[in-house]
Amino acid sequence: MLVNQRQGIKQGSEKNHDPKTYDTVRSEIITIINKKVESIDHIGEHSSLITDIDLDSIEVVELITKFEDKFGIQIPMDRLTELKTVKDLERLIFSLIQKKHM
Amino acid sequence: MKLHCKTIPEALVKAAASSDADRGYTFVSEDGKNESFYSFKELANQTARHAGALVQLGLAKGDRVGLIVPQNEEFVLNFLGAMYARLIPVPLSPPLNLGQLGLYLEQIKHILKASETALLITVPQIKSVLGSLLGSTINKIITIDDINVSTDKLAFTPPAENDFAFIQFTSGSTAKPKGVALTHKNLVTNAHCIMNLGIQASEQDVGCTWLPLIHDMGLIGFVLSSLLTKTPVVFLPPLRFLKRPVEWLQMITRHRGTITFAPNFAFGLCTKRIGESELEGIDLSSLRVAGCGAEPIALATLEKFAQKFSAVGFQKKAFLPCYGLAESTLAVTFAEPENSLKGDYVSLESLTRENVAVLVKPGSSGAANILCCGKPFEGHELRIYDFRGQICKEREIGEIVIRGPSVMSGYFNNKEATDEAIKDGWLYTGDLGYLQDGELYVCGRLKDLIIISGKNYYPMDIESTASEIEGVRKGNVVAFGVQDIGHSNERVVVCAETKNDSRSYPELEKKIKTKVREVFGIKIDDVLMLKPGSLPKTSSGKLQRTLAQKLYLNGELGVSKKGQGKLSLFILWTKSQWNFFKHRG
Structure with a gap:
């Protein structure tokens, strides 16, 4: 029971995103990762987020933010431990997008 | 040194009694959409309620209370509540998101054991992963929801100035965790040095920070020190800054922030990640202190920041390089305000070969910039020792050693480590530097870190x-x-x-x-x-x-x-x- 004052912060208008198909989401995710990682090996659906993507903890947050901005969703940080492959990431993001449009 | 109060809870009680209703702490919510404001009076009330609830749990004076609470607002109330009840809070970091739980639990276990913590307070999500510690390492783990804050306020009994106020574990080392045990005297002294002598805080100041509160710069520098001068502070969740660095600048704009602090990397992150389009509406002209410390400071990083953000009112003279370490509470030296990033260009060659920082022209080959971190605070002494244990001449490089009321009495329950760090009252920092006109220039680190x-x-x-x-x-x-x-x-x-x-x-x-x-x-x-x-x-x-x-x-x-x-x-x-x-x- 808090007796303090709460105030809203004005934020920029959120962009409206059309519902996307799973395939579009996948290709957009892979494009974002490849742009960020600049790896010699091409990152694909079955790439491991742990062994194939060389990012430190701050860069991981940056990548997550890129997905949030692109798809207009919020990715809870405590869900990240579940993610092992790019495919896991696709599924999580796709489900968050669907939830948003429900 | 004249201090107007002797302990942190006293500083809180005084701030509550003597400040206007519009002064206090503001917490930006985790989703960044709301802010909750506590006047100092309300903060003291809530603190006393939390203290009462903790005492009701059967805790007694001097008991250690572990805190793994990632939300700033809840962390501050429980931390101050524990101090107010004369318990000793031990802040611990939450698990790393992509990290391995095994190693994390191992570290937590060592820290809980070393601090002989009686009770651990955390949030439900984290409690569920800490189960294996129960019984073997710790007897009781509760969540913030279990704390019944609606109980009566605890009557205020000030702690003694030499009582331990809290324990800060600097080392995540699995082998020998070292907990810096700080007294109220350490904290109040250092808070006075930071706010009154260093920043020279006035009634007009407003602090803005995204720093994690489990580290000394955020916890001591903002949560505790600001009580002394009744300086309003706005706290942004660290993750919000890491996700969108522009939110740091937005909070400064929104609250007309005058004081902020961050490690070097944060200024670099802003330059790199904030796009031109995000600068719309940003106004940093209110900022008079942008402190920088906690890691080596690179002039180039700060200059790039100043260059980019001068367009939105940032003044380069706001940069305030500082030097400190947890073993001396937090701050050891602050550069003079508005010194405009004074520094030396020295010859790397003579520095590394002859142990002396020889001045050279900026831009000449082998020239390295070392920023001036200022003089030690009143009541504190700073020396540079060479490897023979003799005092170095000006511009000669050696180990930084310090003495004074901010220096910890020792690592908690760890005499061996304490004796290694403090000899004859002098703290051996393990950092390298030199002095010029009594001002410190930090060059590197001797310690394995x-x-x-x-x-x-x-x-x-x-x-x-x-x-x-x-x-x-x-x-x-x-x-x-x-x-x-x-x-x-x-x-x-x-x-x-x-x-x-x-x-x-x-x-x-x-x-x-x-x-x-x-x-x-x-x-x-x-x-x-x-x-x-x-x-x-x-x-x-x-x-x-x-x-x-x-x-x-x-x-x-x-x-x-x-x-x-x-x-x-x-x-x-x-x-x-x-x-x-x-x-x-």
Whole structure:
């Protein structure tokens, strides 16, 4: 029971995103990762987020933010431990997008 | 030094009694959409309620209370509540998101044991992963929801100034966690130094910070120090800053912030990540202090920040380089306000060869910039000792040692580590620097510690993690950072022995890099795989990290690269001199 004052912060208008198909989401995710990682090996659906993507903890947050901005969703940080492959990431993001449009 | 109160709870009570209703702490919510404001009066009320609830749980004066609470608002109320009830809070970091839980639990276990913590307060999500600690390491784990804050306020009994106020664990080392035990006197003294002598805070000041409150810069620098001067502070969740650095600048704009602090990397992150389009509406003209510390400061990083954000009112003279360490509460020296990033250009060659910082022209070859971090605070002494334990001349480089009321009485329950750090009342910081006109210039680190983005990592932890990989010879791994002047982030190097065929080296290198990144969230710049027996050892079979580092830097270990880390080589040389004299003396 808090007796303090709460105030809203004005934020920029959120962009409206059309519902996307799973395939579009996948290709957009892979494009974002490849742009960020600049790896010699091409990152694909079955790439491991742990062994194939060389990012430190701050860069991981940056990548997550890129997905949030692109798809207009919020990715809870405590869900990240579940993610092992790019495919896991696709599924999580796709489900968050669907939830948003429900 | 004249202090107007002796303990932190007294400072809170005084702020509550004597400040206007519009002064206090504001917490930005985790989703960034709301702010909750506590006037100092309301903060004191809530603190007293939390204190009452903690006492009701059966805790008594001096009991240690572990806190793993990631939300700023709840953390502050429970932390201050514990202090108010004369308990000793022990802040602990939440698990790393992509990290491995095993190592995290191991670290928490060591810290809880070393601090003999009676009760751990956390949030439900974290409690569920801490189950294995219950019984063996700790008797009771509760969540913030279990704390019944609707109970009556606890009547205020001030602690004694020499009572321990809280314990700050600086080392995540699994082997020997070291908890800096700070008294109320330490805290109030350092808070006075920071707010009154360093920043020279006035009624008009407003603090704005995204710093994690489990570290000294955020916790002592903002939560505790600001009580002394009744300075309003706005707290942004650290993750919000890391996700969108512009939110730091937005909060400063929104609240007309005048004071902020951050490690070097944060200013770099802003320059890199904030796009021109995000600058619309940003106004940093109110900011008069942008403190920078907690890791080596690179002039280039700060200059780039100033260049980019001068368009939105940032004034370069707001930068305030400072030096400090947890063992001396927080702050040791502050540069003079508005000194406009005063610094020396010194010859790297003479610095590393002759132990002296010889001035050269900026831009000449081999010139390195070292920023001035100012003078020690009133009532504190600072000296530079050479390896013989003698005081250095001006501009001669040696170990920074300090003495005064901000220096901890010791590590909690760890006499061995305390005796190593404090001799005759002087704290040996393990940092290297020189003095000019009484002002400190920090050059590097003697102690085995790697700092990345303001966070400390211990070579031993990285070594034991790499040792766990199949194919790596257990215990035959060394890790170290390579420091260079003018670079704030150091390069991390791991050298590991293996019995495997050299064809397997690339695969092992990748495994080591992946594992360290997974566990610590940092990148290794270079992994060097070696044949058994390559790493130097003492006659008793102990690994010689320092010697291995020297061989690496000289290109004498495997096929390592030569020509980098001049500063590191100099530090190694200094260390060897130090040890030589220590053994003779």
